[in-house]
Amino acid sequence: MTDPLTPAPKKNPLVRTPSPTQPPALRSRAALGLTAAAATGRFALQTCAECGAVQYPPRDACSQCLGPDLPWQDISPTGTLLAETTVRTSVNPYFRERMPWRVGSVQLDAGPVVICHVHGDVATRSRVLLKLMLDRAGQGVILALPPERTAHMADDPELRAMSSDPHLRRILLTDSRHPFAPDIAQALLQAGAAAVFAGEPEGWLPNPNRDALGALGVDIMPLDVTDTRSVQSLAGELGGKTDILVNTARHLRPGGALARGGTGVARDEMDVNYLGLMRLAQAFGPAMCSRTADGTNSAVAWVNLLPVHALMNSADFGSYNASQAAALALSQSLRAEFATSGLRVMNLFSGPLEEDWYQPLPPPKVTGKALARAIVSGLQGGLEDVFCGDVAQDLAERLRQNPKVAELELRQEGNA
Amino acid sequence: MSNSLTQLASEIATGAVRVVDLTHTLDPDFPVIILPPEFGQCARFRMEEISAYDHRGPGWKWHNLSLSEHTGTHFDAPSHWISGRDVPKGDVDEIDVETFVGPVVVIDCAQGAAENDDFELTPAIITEWESRHGQIPPDTWVLMRTDWSKRSGAAYLNMREDGPHSPGPTPEAMRFLIDERNIRGFGTETVGTDAGQGAHYMPPYPAHYYLHGAGRFGLQCLRGLDALPPTGAVLLAAPLKIKGGTGSPLRVLALIPGEET
Numbered sequence: 263m264t265d266p267l268t269p270a271p272k273k274n275p276l277v278r279t280p281s282p283t284q285p286p287a288l289r290s291r292a293a294l295g296l297t298a299a300a301a302t303g304r305f306a307l308q309t310c311a312e313c314g315a316v317q318y319p320p321r322d323a324c325s326q327c328l329g330p331d332l333p334w335q336d337i338s339p340t341g342t343l344l345a346e347t348t349v350r351t352s353v354n355p356y357f358r359e360r361m362p363w364r365v366g367s368v369q370l371d372a373g374p375v376v377i378c379h380v381h382g383d384v385a386t387r388s389r390v391l392l393k394l395m396l397d398r399a400g401q402g403v404i405l406a407l408p409p410e411r412t413a414h415m416a417d418d419p420e421l422r423a424m425s426s427d428p429h430l431r432r433i434l435l436t437d438s439r440h441p442f443a444p445d446i447a448q449a450l451l452q453a454g455a456a457a458v459f460a461g462e463p464e465g466w467l468p469n470p471n472r473d474a475l476g477a478l479g480v481d482i483m484p485l486d487v488t489d490t491r492s493v494q495s496l497a498g499e500l501g502g503k504t505d506i507l508v509n510t511a512r513h514l515r516p517g518g519a520l521a522r523g524g525t526g527v528a529r530d531e532m533d534v535n536y537l538g539l540m541r542l543a544q545a546f547g548p549a550m551c552s553r554t555a556d557g558t559n560s561a562v563a564w565v566n567l568l569p570v571h572a573l574m575n576s577a578d579f580g581s582y583n584a585s586q587a588a589a590l591a592l593s594q595s596l597r598a599e600f601a602t603s604g605l606r607v608m609n610l611f612s613g614p615l616e617e618d619w620y621q622p623l624p625p626p627k628v629t630g631k632a633l634a635r636a637i638v639s640g641l642q643g644g645l646e647d648v649f650c651g652d653v654a655q656d657l658a659e660r661l662r663q664n665p666k667v668a669e670l671e672l673r674q675e676g677n678a
Numbered sequence: 679m680s681n682s683l684t685q686l687a688s689e690i691a692t693g694a695v696r697v698v699d700l701t702h703t704l705d706p707d708f709p710v711i712i713l714p715p716e717f718g719q720c721a722r723f724r725m726e727e728i729s730a731y732d733h734r735g736p737g738w739k740w741h742n743l744s745l746s747e748h749t750g751t752h753f754d755a756p757s758h759w760i761s762g763r764d765v766p767k768g769d770v771d772e773i774d775v776e777t778f779v780g781p782v783v784v785i786d787c788a789q790g791a792a793e794n795d796d797f798e799l800t801p802a803i804i805t806e807w808e809s810r811h812g813q814i815p816p817d818t819w820v821l822m823r824t825d826w827s828k829r830s831g832a833a834y835l836n837m838r839e840d841g842p843h844s845p846g847p848t849p850e851a852m853r854f855l856i857d858e859r860n861i862r863g864f865g866t867e868t869v870g871t872d873a874g875q876g877a878h879y880m881p882p883y884p885a886h887y888y889l890h891g892a893g894r895f896g897l898q899c900l901r902g903l904d905a906l907p908p909t910g911a912v913l914l915a916a917p918l919k920i921k922g923g924t925g926s927p928l929r930v931l932a933l934i935p936g937e938e939t
Contacts, residue, residue, distance in 0.1 A: 464722075466709040466831050468838075489706045490726055515716070526718050 264382055266414040267422070269430055269456060270558040280555040282603045283356040287399035292320040295334045300394040300402030301646035305339035307372070308332040318374040339392045341370040343406060346380050356398070359555075360419065368392060368406050378404035379420050383412040395424040396644050398554070398604035400597070416642060425644040426563035426606050429454035431505035436461045436542060438482055440510035440567075441617040444474035445630030446637060450508075451478060453638045456559060459500060461485025461511070463492075487511040487538030493545045501549030508565040508637065511538050514619045518580030531585035539566065539589050543596055551603035563606045563641055566593050567633070570611040570654035573661060574668050577676040578623075597646070608640050613653025626652045686933075693936040700900045700930040701751040702827070708899075709835050710749055711869050712842070721746040747925040753917040754871065754886070754896030758924040762890030770923035775916070777895070780862055782819040782913035782932060783811070784906045787845060791824035795836055796875055797845035801854040811908045816860040819897070819913045822847065826867040827901035835869060846873025849884035856892045864889055865897030865930075897930060906932055 299306035308317045312329030323330055346366030352358050366380040384390055390406040397403045416427050428450050435443055438460035447458045460475055463486035486492040513534035515527050550561035572586035597607045614620035616627040628651040636650035649658045660668040689695040710720040723745045729735025755770045756762030767773055785807050790797040799822055824845045836843045855861045864871055871885035881887045889896055912933040917926030
């Protein structure tokens with residue numbers, strides 16, 4: 263039984279906030295395959311193309327036949343706990359602060375034995391479900407979980423240290439006018455968020471979500487991501503209380519370069535989608551990075567909502583996608599800039615949404631509830647990249663197979 | 679000749695002539711006109727630090743500004759509207775500077791606007807005003823006082839499902855002011871020279887349409903018109919000299935008689 267987490271007590275203003283520390287971060291190029299799989303929530307290991315052996319730990323050659331071709335393949339995440347122990351002392355500052363820490367070895371059904379972190383609810387010599395998760399160094403590690411859900415399972419200290427769980431955390435949605443803001447707020451509150459705040463640009467205009475958010479108990483605060491002073495003002499107020507930031511601000515209009523005439527709309531898109539992210543990062547980033555070791559409601563994640571066509575453009579929303587491609591590139595820089603703090607940047611990619619601006623497009627489209635679910639499950643899984651909905655998952659798969667072919671297909675679709 | 683200028687300077691110094699500011703502060707939160715979202719939009723006022731006595735520039739602080747020609751208290755030139763696109767000297771950089779200083783009259787519609795968000799300035803109201811203050815002289819600025827500038831936030835645009843609601847002139851009032859009174863320009867305390875529901879007149883946006891078609895000027899987002907006398911004040915409204923500009927944010931000042939000493 264996991265002890266349930268209790269809400270964090272009010273902060274003692276005389277006690278220094280602990281600085282973030284990290285588990286060991288260096289990995290070989292081969293081992294980064296584990297991290298890449300963990301970042302998207304897959305359980306994958308090297309599988310020899312020559313002899314079919316599944317191998318762990320990752321190496322540059324097959325441990326059975328010395329074959330060099332070792333593609334990463336999804337394998338069954340099940341196995342049996344062989345041995346386990348609880349570490350009570352360590353020279354590593356990160357683990358010293360988190361003792362005791364349970365580790366063990368697991369015989370995978372797919373073959374190899376892996377050394378892994380072990381959830382507190384796993385019984386000795388029992389069946390386990392393995393998850394590849396990112397640790398606070400942003401590296402892929404394996405965590406053994408009980409095969410069935412247990413009470414307060416997510417509150418286990420090892421799982422909590424790796425996830426970005428919204429439970430008991432305070433969350434800022436940067437724009438309450440996003441058509442899905444009420445759905446996102448509701449899902450986060452149902453997942454146990456301690457508080458949800460939502461930014462409101464241009465309070466002199468009606469806000470169609472104001473009543474729905476108010477009914478959920480969301481605090482609406484002035485925030486306009488195109489106004490540096492506004493972003494700084496709210497960061498001054500809430501920067502130290504924002505544990506998860508979900509950037510719902512966006513400026514979305516259809517059309518590519520030729521449909522537009524001039525750069526006015528493109529400038530607005532860049533101002534919100536790219537520079538808005540930069541302003542938010544400059545104002546909220548340092549405060550959040552300084553609070554990643556601040557107890558139960560530590561700062562944990564930064565969520566960007568991006569169109570999947572930021573990865574490969576499609577001309578029907580060509581200018582918008584281009585601005586979001588810039589945001590995607592900035593998010594990669596932010597990952598590196600936030601890395602030493604352990605603050606995780608989760609990019610959620612989706613296809614067209616079920617809302618006004620995508621109204622003429624055919625289904626499938628992503629609903630507010632589906633997007634909200636994907637945010638919550640992505641945070642609970644501690645993911646870096648989430649592909650929400652059929653369009654996003656399909657394009658991601660095509661990009662894995664052959665990016666140039668994916669580009670050509672999108673070009674044909676645009677001309678059809 | 680220069681004697682009167684010297685006297686004016688001295689009367690400003692003594693308070694016999696007062697200088698009144700009719701301008702809103704350029705503020706990122708100040709409303710701008712809103713069009714349907716598929717149209718291009720008016721840029722809000724924004725200010726980004728270049729440096730502030732720091733590593734970006736140790737001894738100085740300065741900002742880059744971004745805004746529209748039609749952000750904040752601003753001047754509309756004839757070329758702003760399609761009816762005025764072929765008017766000679768229709769851009770702000772071409773307008774004769776003499777027109778930037780001149781007489782102004784103020785028609786007080788504050789009570790009507792307080793009772794009705796869609797209050798209309800009509801020819802009847804203008805002629806009734808003239809019966810008390812005399813006929814509007816030619817080449818004069820006419821300002822419509824509504825005290826709308828005392829509103830802020832959502833109450834300023836007063837946006838509803840069917841669009842914004844704020845007072846303004848009828849097409850007949852604009853024709854009367856231009857054809858019968860030959861005014862220099864027309865100014866309001868609301869976000870535009872037209873009423874919030876001005877799109878539903880014929881022609882749509884009659885103040886813009888008739889003023890600029892006749893080569894006249896507009897001023898909007900003025901504030902504090904309650905400080906002005908109905909007649910006898912002088913308006914100073916010089917737009918920035920923007921090449922090909924259709925309008926400009928500006929500092930609008932009025933000279934009014936001071937307290938008798």
